Every structure is written in structure tokens, then in C-alpha cells.
Amino acid sequence: MTKDVIALTPEMPDLPTLLAGLYAGGPDLGVNTTADGAVVQLCGPDGRLLVSVEAPILVQVPGETFRLLGHTVADGPVWWTEARASTAVAEAARLAGSFAGRLATVLGGTVWPPEAATTDVVPLTTDVSAIPAPATGSPAVDVLTATTAVVIQDRPLIAMTSWLSDALRSAATAERALQIVTPPTARLTLPTRAALRGLPNRWVVQDAEHGYYDGLSGAVLHWKNGTFTPVHDEQGATSAAEAFIPGPDTGERQLILTLRTRHPAEEPLVLGHALETAFRHLTGTPPAGWSTAEPVNLPWSTRQLTDLARARAPRPTWLVAVGPPPGRPALATVRVLRTPAGVEEDMTLALGYGSDEAPPLDAIEELATVLDAEHGLVTLLTTVRAARRDLTVPPSLEAPPVPVAFTLGSAEAEAIGQARAGHPPLGPSPTRLGFASRPALHYPLSDRTDPDAWNTFQRLIRHLFTPRQTQRK
Secondary structure (H helix, E strand, O other), X not given: OOOEEEEEEOOOOOHXXXXXHHHHHOOOOEEEXXXXXXXXXXXXXXXXXXXXXXXXXXEOOOOHHHHHXXXXXXXXXXXXXXXXXXXXXXXXXXXXXXXXXXXXXXXXXXXXXHHHOOOOOOOOOOOHHHOOOOOOOOOOOOEEOOOEEEEEOOOOEEOOOHHHHHHHHHHHHOOOEEEEEEOOOOEEOHHHHHHHOOOOOEEXXXXXXXXXXXXXXXXXXXXXXXXXXXXXXXXXXXXXXXXXXXXXXXXXXXXXXXXXXXXXXXXXXXXXXXXXXXXXXXXXXXXXXXXXXXXXXXXXXXXXXXXXXXXXXXOOEEEEEEOOOXXXXXXXXEEEEEEOOEEEEEEEEEEEEOOOOOOOHHHHHHHHHHHHHHHXXXXXXXXXXXXXXXXXXXXXXXXXXXXXXXXXXXXXXXXXXXXXXXXOOOOOOOEEEXXXXXXXXXXXXXXXXXXXXXXXXXXXXXXXXXXXXXXXO
């Protein structure tokens, strides 16, 4: 398994400190840079990659090190310097640990995982000349085939780091699958789960007793033709791994809002206000921070994220936002799109609740009203699922979310036609929100226990968005 080691320091590692850490293997090893200087690489005498070090990130959002690592550091900003060891060289993991340990010793910080920290010189005894050079220039990718980029991870929580985000982007550009291999003890953050949800990308769990299986679907997998693919029986059916079973129902729940807003593409536009409004209504506070990867490192700023999206347009921009600790677990992903209709924000906001906490479903109508009146609401789907309060994803069978309500923004309802949108022939009957002359429509779908709620939702969507000519046939 690949060994990732992180130095967490109160001061930014300067070049002399970085070099002191990188020479943990002695002066015979080489140092170079890649990714326009954003990644420093420690190489063997023949140029074989041993350790890659990402540029230090200043994490200014409280609680991020604990959320992602379970590792608490002193209050205040912390510099996160991540080293990734090659899987092919036995000494690489110890070199990464010595690099991080030297940074922490010089700058007064800590290392994650703590047991990896050392300041020892690690002599290179492996004959690296006998090891084939990797077929990829990406430090995150361990195996590269014609169809698949494989990333091997052994950290307890697999976050959508900049390493992983770059690997995903490169794989998509090359029309390859991204497959992440982890032990069964690993979990995913919600941003990572969202990235791996669609095939051909996969979360591959390597279980000592049960072999390989898909951590999201449970399908038994094997390595075939350069990729992990489901095992089929003689009838062509797939089977679920024995290890892929439901966990105990602890009573914990997640409230998930999937919403889209649309705005005119005009210069005064400032993005992020809809998400901030949702955070305030449901947690009492705005987001604590935002970033284009995890850890979320920047204090919340609608102006800064707008500037970034504007600089990237017409390309889409993907963002992560988190709520402030130690209160309500809250995490959101945002995709900003430039479309012919304007600028759209696709958002998914998840909030965690314990067994003694009730998701605030009675606040959704008021939130939807404000989103429609002030933030260009197009649609809002509210669901509840039995899942972990900390918003992480285990490799086990989880119940699907249950739709609770669907809201159609006033402009969208007007475009469909109030008569049609307001009177679905098979229900449900909507509540009218906002101005009576041009209301948003809020459709109740279930009380969180109705097993037919998805069918109700699908019938409603077909009625609202299927062209009338098709409906008459």
C-alpha cells in the first residue's frame, strides 16, 4: 500500500527546510520538480521516483485536520505538507516519514500518522535499477494501463485531495477510469464518493478474506485486461461480496439537499450566496471555509470563489465547502456552470444528525422560499438517509436516501406553466411559496418512511419535464 505522510507545522516550510527533509536518504539521491514546481520529487540515483512532496497548503479552516485525519493540532492556521511514497521501493515509506519528521522537528509541528515520524537517515538498499519505471508522470497514480489509472491508498479516510483531483482530471482527459484501492477499514469523504459514483470509476476494496469488491455497490471484482471489473457467473450475473453487508442502524441520519440556482451572466453577480443561505438556515452559521480540494483551506468568501469561477469560465468550477466545528457536521460540493441560460450553481449539501437529533425538515419550506425569492432557485430536492453523522462513507451496504420534498422555483414553474405544474394528475399537490401571482411550488413526497417515495418523485418529474407532445402519445 502507498504510504502518505503529512507534516503539520505552524510555519511554512522554506526551501532549506524542505531540502533538509528531502535529503533524509543521503546526498546521493536526486531532487527535481514537476507540475510547474507544485510537486517536488525525491529520486534514486537512476532517477527512479521514491517520494513526491506537494507544495505546502496553509489550512486556515478550523477542524480540518481532525475531520480528515482524526488528528488535533494547536488552534490557528497550520501548514499541511503531504509526502507520498512510491509503492515499488521498500525504503520509500520510511523516506517519506523521515522527510515529514524533519520538517516537524525544525518547525515545531507534528506528523500524521504519528508512528511514521522519524529523523533517521534512510539508506537506499533496494536495487532500483531492477524496478521498471512507472508509466505515469502523476505522483498519485500507482498503476497505469490503457484503460485505467489505479491509485492505492491506506489512509483511514480517502479525501478528494489535490493529488486525487489531479489524477481524476488526468484520467478523464485520457478517457481512462480512475480506480482507488483501499483496505476495508477505509472510508470516503462525500466529495470522493461523488467523484467515484459513476462508472467506469470505482472504489476497490481489497479484503484479505473476501478478495476485491466494489465499496459502493458490493460487486465482487477481479483484475482483468488492465482494470478491475465485476466477476460474472455463467448466466452473466454479478454477485455481492460476503463482506458487503449493512452496518447496525445507530439511528444516525443525513439530511441531503440537492439544489440548482440560475443567475443572469452579469458583472455584479456574486456566487455562493444560495449555499450560504442554506448553511445559515440549517446550521445557524455560514460555511467556515471553501476550496477546490480537501483539506478545505480557505476562509469562506463569496467574492473569492466568484473571482475563481469567473477566471475559469467558460470551463466549469468545482468547489467544496465545510461547516464550522465542533457543531453540526456539514459539507457541500458546488459545480459552477456557464450555460446559454446564464450561470448555474449545482450544489449538494449534506448535514449529519445523531440518534437523539431530528433533521429540521420543518425549515425546508422557509429555506426554499428565500432561495427562490433572492437566489434564483431552479429546483431543490430534499432527502433523508440512514447514514453516519460524520458524513463519511464506509464500504458496506447503506440504505438509499428517501425523498422528502421537491421544490420547483417560480421561474421554472412559470416556464412549465402554473396550471400544469400546479396540478400533477397523480399528485402530490404542491404548496405555493412566495408571491401568489408567481409562486414557487413545493411538493411533499414522504414522511421519510414511505417506500414508494421514489416512484412518486419519478412520476412528478416525468409530468413536469416531459414535453407535452410526448405525454399526449
